[in-house]
Amino acid sequence: MALSTIILAAGQGKRMRSNMPKVLQPLAGRPLLSHVLDTARALNAADIAVVYGHGGEAVQAACAADDLRWALQAEQLGTGHAVLQAAPGIPDDHQALVLYGDVPLLTIATLRRLIDATATDALSVLTVDLKDPTGYGRIIRVAGEVVASVEEKDATVEQRAVTEINTGVMIAPGARLKSWLGALRNDNAQGEYYLTDVISMAVSDGVTVNGIKADDRTEVMGINDKKQLAEAERALQARLVAELMAQGVGFADPARVDIRGKLTCGKDVFIDINAIFEGEVTLGDGTRIESNNLIRDSRLGPGSVVHSNCHIEGATSGSDCEIGPFARLRPGAALANKVKIGNFVEVKKSTIADGSKINHLTYIGDADIGTGVNVGAGTITCNYDGANKHKTTIGDGVFIGSGVNLVAPIDIGKGATIGAGSTITKPAPEGQLTLERSKQITVSGWKKPVKKGK
Secondary structure: OOEEEEEEEOOOOHHHOOOOOHHHOEEOOEEHHHHHHHHHHHOOOOEEEEEEEOEHHHHHHHHOOOOEEEEEOOOOOOHHHHHHHHHHHOOOOOEEEEEEOOOOOOOHHHHHHHHHOOOOOEEEEEEEEOOOOOOOOEEEEEOOEEEEEEOHHHOOHHHHOOOEEEEEEEEEEHHHHHHHHHOOOOOOOOOOOOOOHHHHHHHHOOOEEEEEEOOOHHHHOOOOOHHHHHHHHHHHHHHHHHHHHHOOOEEOOOOOEEEEEEEEEOOOOEEOOOEEEEEEEEEOOOOEEOOOOEEEOOEEOOOOEEOOOOEEEOOEOOOOOEEOOOOEEOOOOEEOOOOEEEEEEEEEOOEEOOOOEEEEEEEEEOEEEOOOOEEOOOOEEEOEOOOOEOOEEEOOOOEEOOOOEEEOOEEEOOOOEEOOOOEEOOOEOOOOEEOOOOOOOOOOOOOOOOOOOO
């Protein structure tokens, strides 16, 4: 049977104390809702409807996609009312799965169990046992069979003693669900239309109700405030790191790594503490990431080492490169093999060929650097004239002394040597020493300034 999914994402989230809609709060670098959408897509849902309300324009803008159907809940009248806004678009012959935009940690395996347990004419609800179920709706069973779900404010003392709670995630035949939603009433303590009331309606109609328990309370946790958001972040990071360790990645401390995107690693990769990975990052075999590094949307080749305290974004490297400490690779930095980028070196939109070294205190921007080049400390490619960027080309085997300014556009010929302290504004010929220094003078009679008295 085909699957339709309804994701409830209309809540304001007042407890977040934020101007941002709750479902857009970031988890592992992405909105909460994005994680739930990924789950729905992984289930191959034929229809994905998102019920939006508070901050609707921002939610739609952040998560816009061609495969989504949007349904507005203009008034917040309960979960049943929310599902009702999207229900008309569900084909009668589909299974309808209800998910929540603030419950992002549900695993595909758990949802598959829920779906597989649901026959053509049955309703299944996902439950979990909690040591302290305060605040949650309780699952009521008779002889082991689910007969109702009761909200805490409407529960009796005996019912409040039940520790099995309703997560709100459920699946039912499309036609049946629409019928039950149409019959919902709001004569309860909250004056809302509860989705959970469809459970007792199903029982009254003689429809089997399956209560499927999640193995881990963490994956069904709802996120309502910043504390819960932080707890979910650590839970998701632990899951992501565990998956990488199962693939053979080594971590100095699995609790002190953050993955905010997709991290792909080869064999024998080692990651030290306080490393942050954002966007799409690939680390080749034997890559070593030392402490306190931020790497975003980059690909590092086999055997490369990133020393501590580097910032790498939109960069690539070949094999056996050494970067840092305290280096910055900006978008467009492309290192070939066995390239050395040392401390306090910044590289932007530049290619650096095999075996070249830029060891200290240097800025390289809009440049092509050949093989076996040595760039001395304090060198700057002066690529910006105040209006436009210009290119620097440095041939193979060039040696550039310390404290050099290369004023682009400029070409440094193969095998050339540039004397320390030079400001080069004209092409430097191959194989020769080029230097430019003003005449050194000593000013006789000069005296140091003296601080004036008060």
